Amino acid sequence: MPLELRGKPVVVRGNILNIANPGCWTAANPTYGLSLGVPRTFLLSTSFDF
Structure with missing residues (x-):
């Protein structure tokens, strides 16, 4: 399930x-x-698309 914030996709990466x-x-x-x-x-x- 993709993560969204206010209807915009958010990518979270950890290492x-x-x-x-x-x-x-x-x-x-x-x-x-x-x-x-x-x-x-x-x-x-984190990466956000606006």
Whole structure:
């Protein structure tokens, strides 16, 4: 069922980065080697048509 606001379509998107939240490492670059990965991050966006 599409979401509507005052008869206009609304799109809501969500994303979670690092959902398990382990202590992870990521490759930074050849000079510095590894760096700590990103913490758990929640992203939410909406799109409206007027």
